[in-house]
Amino acid sequence: FTIITDETRHVKMAIVDKHVTPFLSVNDSSMMEGMPASLTAATGMDALTQLIEAFVSVRANPLTDGFCREGIPRIARSLRKACEDGECASAREDMALASLLSGLALANAGLGAAHGIAAPLGGMFAAPHGAVCAALLPHVITANAAALRRSEPEGEGLRRYDEVGRMLAGSDTASVTDAIRWTSELSRDLGIPKIGSYGVQATDIPALVEGALKSSSIKGNPITLTGEQVGEILATAM
Numbered sequence: 001f002t003i004i005t006d007e008t009r010h011v012k013m014a015i016v017d018k019h020v021t022p023f024l025s026v027n028d029s030s031m032m033e034g035m036p037a038s039l040t041a042a043t044g045m046d047a048l049t050q051l052i053e054a055f056v057s058v059r060a061n062p063l064t065d066g067f068c069r070e071g072i073p074r075i076a077r078s079l080r081k082a083c084e085d086g087e088c089a090s091a092r093e094d095m096a097l098a099s100l101l102s103g104l105a106l107a108n109a110g111l112g113a114a115h116g117i118a119a120p121l122g123g124m125f126a127a128p129h130g131a132v133c134a135a136l137l138p139h140v141i142t143a144n145a146a147a148l149r150r151s152e153p154e155g156e157g158l159r160r161y162d163e164v165g166r167m168l169a170g171s172d173t174a175s176v177t178d179a180i181r182w183t184s185e186l187s188r189d190l191g192i193p194k195i196g197s198y199g200v201q202a203t204d205i206p207a208l209v210e211g212a213l214k215s216s217s218i219k220g221n222p223i224t225l226t227g228e229q230v231g232e233i234l235a236t237a238m
Helices: 037-056 062-084 089-109 113-124 129-151 156-169 177-189 202-214 226-235
Strands: 002-006 010-014
Touching: 002 113, 010 113, 037 062, 037 089, 037 113, 037 129, 037 156, 037 177, 062 089, 062 156, 062 177, 113 129, 113 226, 129 156, 129 177, 129 226, 156 177, 156 202, 202 226
Parallel strands: none
Antiparallel strands: 002 010
C-alpha cells in the first residue's frame, strides 16, 4: 500500500500493487525507542483499530483471526506502557509485533468504517491518520453494535465484538460494552484529540459522509451503515 494525499483536491489516494510491496521488512523494536509519546499513541491506536476492524470484517478468516487474536492483547497490555516509558523494551517489542500483525490482518481481511471515515477526513484536514482512527474507534464500535443488535442480534458480528471486549479488558465476562469503554478511556488517557480539534465542523459532515461511503475500507465493515449513521458517528466524535 502507498497512500498519497492530493492537496489540491483534498483527497487521499491508495496505490495497491505488487510493485510497491517490499521484499524484506525489518521489524526492529529498538528503532522505536525514544519515539515521542504522542506519535506512539497515534500509531499504536491505528494498529489497534486495524486489528479490531480486520477481526470483525466481513472478510475475516482463520488466518487473519490468528493475527488479530495475537495482536490485540499485546496492544492492550503494552500501548499505555510504551507511551509512559518509551524506553521499555518489552512494551516496544509488543507494539512492534502487533503493528506488523495489524498490517498482515488488514491486507487479508480489509478494514471498516473507522478507516473509511478517516480517509476523506485526512484528505480534507491536516489531521494525523492514527489519531483520527483513535478518535473515531469507540463511536464506530457503538454504531456498529447498535446496528447489529437490531438486524443480527445472534450473529457473528456481535460475537466478535464481545470477543474484542474480552481481549481488551482481559476478562472472560467482558463484552462489546467493555470494548467501547476501554477504547474511549485509553484514547482520553493518551491525549487523543477529538476530530473537531482539526477544524471539522458540522457543515463538513455531508462531504465526509459522501467520501466515507465511497471508500474501499468501509466495504469490510461488519454491517452496512447508512449515510445517516455515518453522520452520527462523525457528530459524536467531534
